[in-house]
Amino acid sequence: MKRILREPLLHFMLAGAMLFLAFEWVSDDRPAPADEIRVDQATLVQFLANRDPRLNADSAATVLGGMGSEQRDALIEDYVRDEVLFRQAREIGLDPFDHVGRRRLIAQLDYVNRGFIEDTMEFSDDELKAFHEANRERYVIPPEITFTHVYFSTEHRGERAETLTTDTLERLNRDAVPFHDGPSLGDLFLYHRNYVAREPEEVASHFGAGFTDTVFNLAPSDRWVGPIASEHGHHLVMVSSRKPGRFPRMAEVRQRVAQDLTAERIREALENFYQDARSAYEIVVDLPGTMP
Numbered sequence: 155m156k157r158i159l160r161e162p163l164l165h166f167m168l169a170g171a172m173l174f175l176a177f178e179w180v181s182d183d184r185p186a187p188a189d190e191i192r193v194d195q196a197t198l199v200q201f202l203a204n205r206d207p208r209l210n211a212d213s214a215a216t217v218l219g220g221m222g223s224e225q226r227d228a229l230i231e232d233y234v235r236d237e238v239l240f241r242q243a244r245e246i247g248l249d250p251f252d253h254v255g256r257r258r259l260i261a262q263l264d265y266v267n268r269g270f271i272e273d274t275m276e277f278s279d280d281e282l283k284a285f286h287e288a289n290r291e292r293y294v295i296p297p298e299i300t301f302t303h304v305y306f307s308t309e310h311r312g313e314r315a316e317t318l319t320t321d322t323l324e325r326l327n328r329d330a331v332p333f334h335d336g337p338s339l340g341d342l343f344l345y346h347r348n349y350v351a352r353e354p355e356e357v358a359s360h361f362g363a364g365f366t367d368t369v370f371n372l373a374p375s376d377r378w379v380g381p382i383a384s385e386h387g388h389h390l391v392m393v394s395s396r397k398p399g400r401f402p403r404m405a406e407v408r409q410r411v412a413q414d415l416t417a418e419r420i421r422e423a424l425e426n427f428y429q430d431a432r433s434a435y436e437i438v439v440d441l442p443g444t445m446p
Contacts, residue, residue, distance in 0.1 A: 191237050193230050194440040201233045230439055238432045239263060264424070271423045277415060285415045286404050292414065293407050296353045297399040299370055302333050303347065304340035304378070304390040311341075311387075319381040319388040326378040326390060333392055336378065344386065351397075361385065369393065 195218070202214040209217065221229065239260045286293065304322060306315040326336055337347035345360040358366040362385035372379055372393045380390035404411070 189241070189434065190436045190438055191234055192438045192440060193233060198226075198229060198233060198441075201236070202229070226441075230441075234432065234437055235428060236260065238428065238435060241435075242431050267424060267427060268420055271420050272416060275416060275419060277412060282408065282411050282415065283404055285418075286407070286411045289414070290401055293402055293411070295400050295402055296355070297370060298351045298353055298397045299357070299393060300348075300350045300352070300395040301369060301372075301391050301393040302337055302349070303343070303392075304336045304380075305343040305386070306388050307341045308387040315388050316381055319390060323378055323380050323390050330376075331378070332376075333394055336390070336392060340390075341387070351395075361389075365389070370396070372396070 195215075198218055199211055199214045202217055203209045203211060206214075218226070218229075243260060243263050304319075304326070306318045306322075308315045311318060322339055325331075326339070331339075334348075337343075349357065354366050354370060357369065361369075365382055365384040368382050369391055372391065374393050374395050376392070378390045378392050381388040382391055383389075
């Protein structure tokens, strides 16, 4: 029994449980503390230095001075969020002595809240279906294509590249050159000769948007097509297969939808918790050109 009581995991679980129960007691049974969070130059310099160990007071002040108004306002909000959550943790009797302890305390509060929110979260089929439909772009399965190409470089061949491509196209189709033999007739391409089950994003990163749009509109065939221009030169292409993009049925992605909806609801709940806690404080920003 003594050995079990000394286990670090047990201590962490007990601390987490006490943290949640204490927060419930503080938030439900006691009035919200009337307090002030003051943000000034020295506060932000120290906050920057604590976040980045590479900065000392002078370099942190230089970084702060070089910030635009949007960056500085975002930094202020980061500090306010940090301070609100830190004070909420201190309200239940935990008081770390340094910046590392402070971050651990805030992380522990976040961990406990996330766990409690997730454990009490359930979704109906209608909620999952609505989220699936409202976020179609997350779940769309992009089209895929399998093709090979013969490449002629405009960098090395100049204006002759397009002529060579046209002449080679006639030869490839006349001799019925198969899928795997064609690329050896052209120049060495920077990336691949054969593209198997590739999505538009990858093809565009290698050839450019114009080439990609053209190729994904080609029907599969045993004949070579071209010339098709890319960012690198001219190509002859044989497409062996192509799958259109589609929006999957709910049953195919149910687990992923549930995970995404859970993550979104947790973010919303944590933000609501933070905003409720923040409202207990008066935020005073003592810096020129900023808004609280």
